[in-house]
Amino acid sequence: MSQEQYDVVVIGAGAVGENVADRAVAGGLRTVIVEAELVGGECSYWACMPSKALLRSAAAVRAARAVDGARQAVTGDVDVTAVLHRRDAITHDWSDDSQVQWLESAGIDLLRGHAALTGGRRVRVRRPDGTDVDLTARHAVVVATGSAALLPDIPGLAGIHPWTSRDATSARSAPASLAIVGGGVVAAEMATAYAGFGTAVTMIVRSRLLGAMEPFAADLVTASLEAAGVDIRTGVEVVRAEREEGSDAVLHLSDGTRVAAAEVLVATGRTPRTSDLGLDAVGLAPGDWLDVDDTMLVRGTDWLYAVGDVTGRALLTHQGKYQARAAGDVIAARAAGATVDDAPWGAHVATADHAAVPQVTFTDPEIASVGLTARAAEDAGIRVRVLDYDLAAVAGASVHADDYRGTARAVVDADRGVLVGATFAGPDVGELLHAATIAVVAEVPLRRLWHAVPAYPTVSEVWLRWLETAGRATA
Known part of the structure; x- marks a missing residue:
């Protein structure tokens, strides 16, 4: 087993982890970033970028059809194959070569493998070849492992092999029919995207669509989706799911009705990726969101930081990157014994998380x-x-x-x-x-x-x- 010492160890090389590592290096700290999947993370390959690529083409067609003079030039429907090819280009065909090159240019070391805490400031990384590397951080360990799709405990649901958001954004073709369980941003955006592809979409929404937003905005999206042919079932839940080999999945609903679809997308929330990080080794509960102060320091520690979705504060890439900038800068300041500006709206805090979070939902x-x-x-x-x-x-x-x-x-x-x-x-x-x-x-x-x-x-x-x-x- 090899051993390495760094000033900062960052677990997770998504956009958020990259940002905190970049700020730490800029502050003069030797930093390594550990990644078990693709450098660039969820946003680059399975969330923000591919989802918006899937949505953009149909939105451009709708925009042209909304203007006389341009409307006459639109002579066909969205070319789904071309949309998927464009999505593949935007995700670089799920290759992280360019992201790895950026890490090198920024002076950030990369270690591929699965990381887990083994004690204070200590991280063990199991590399793809099965060997281990023990890392020690002089100043800080930063958890930036993000979140994963939450699969509700519904009888039969796991057995039908439902899509998560990752499957929806990386699909190789558009299914003939799609049932979406959930009514939040992911559900509404994917309903918009797949309806634009000609897929027959049914949404199963427990309360109302986009319930966290202003009602007038949710109503406009609801009306638009219905005009596009989306069947929105509100006030119902899935109580059981089943699928026979080679046939559609069948969802049994709480009102006694049922929905059949070629694919089922479950978009009912997110869960933190903390279950296998060794949190119990430092007195924290595996599987929990990490509770941080506004400098992104995990409460009860003086060396462990968390940024991005894993904190549960604001599950948005841009907000995670904002947190990362604060964390990277404050780690460098504390390491140097410099003044920490942690008053509200200071240079080393993520105050905006509480009352000024911006978000764009790319529906119609x-x-x-x-x-x-x-x-x-x-x-x-x-x-x-x-x-x-x-x-x-x-x-x-x-x-x-x-x-x-x-x-x-x-x-x-x-x-x-x-x-x-x-x-x-x-x-x-x-x-x-x-x-x-x-x-x-x-x-x-x-x-x-x-x-x-x-x-x-x-x-x-x-x-x-x-x-x-x-x-x-x-x-």
Whole structure:
């Protein structure tokens, strides 16, 4: 067994692990990153990038058909084979060669294999050839192993070999029919993608679609999916599943009905990848989310950090990378004995996780949101003022599409006169989101936002309409 010593050991070479390693190296720390699968991780090969590649082609066709003059040029349907080829190109055919080259250029060592903690600052890596390497970290070990699809304990479900999100984004062809169990972001995006391929899609949703979002946005997506032929069953659950060899899977529902489909996608949540990390060796419970402070230090330790999905704070790649930047910088600062800026919104904390998380859901229409919904703000004790505006009434929308449909909501803290949340639902609204994110993070008073003049004619003019609705004198 060989032994190595580093300043920092990072477990998990996804986008989040890469970022924390990069910041640690930039801070002068010798760093190794350990990966059991592909360097680049879930986002690059099975989540963000391939899923958006599957969605983009049909979205482009819909956008062309929404504009007279372009509509006439669209003479066919989406070419599914070409979409899958483009997805393969975006994932580099599941080769991580370019990511490995980036690690080398950044001065980050790579060790392939499965890592597990064996004690304080100690990690054992089982390499693919079966040999072990013991690593010791002088300063920090960082867990960036992400999350995996949660498979609910439903009789017969495992036996039908359902798809997880990985299977849906890496499929080699579009099935004739697809049943989706779940109503969150993954479920809604994959329903949008596969309906665009001509697959007959049925969704089984326990409560309502996109239940964590503003209801108006979820309603627009629901109506769009139904118009695309998706059968959405709400208020029901799967109670039993079965499949005979060579036939469709059959899902028995709680209302006594059943759904048959060639494939079943289970998208009911995520679970942390911590069950086989040796957490018990350092007094932590295997399989649990890792509880961290805002510097991403695991509570009860002074050397173990966790970033990304594994913390359960905000299961989004961009938010994990934000956490990684804070963690890498604070590890370097602590190693050097430098001042740690851990006050809210400081250089070494991930404060935005609590109230300013941005997210774009690539459904039809897109949903872009940041901060609190109106309900969440009220639950937090904020005296809320809601500003709703029909995006179709903005001049830029009439130029963008002939039948533009969308709504924008601003959630305002009425006592402080600042934005605490925003949701946009409409074509291409993801590009509107960062302005709202800046306003929420910076707590820019509405009276000052009045002087941020939106260009004409763009859909961003909704900001002016919000402020006019609020009333300049009372903003």
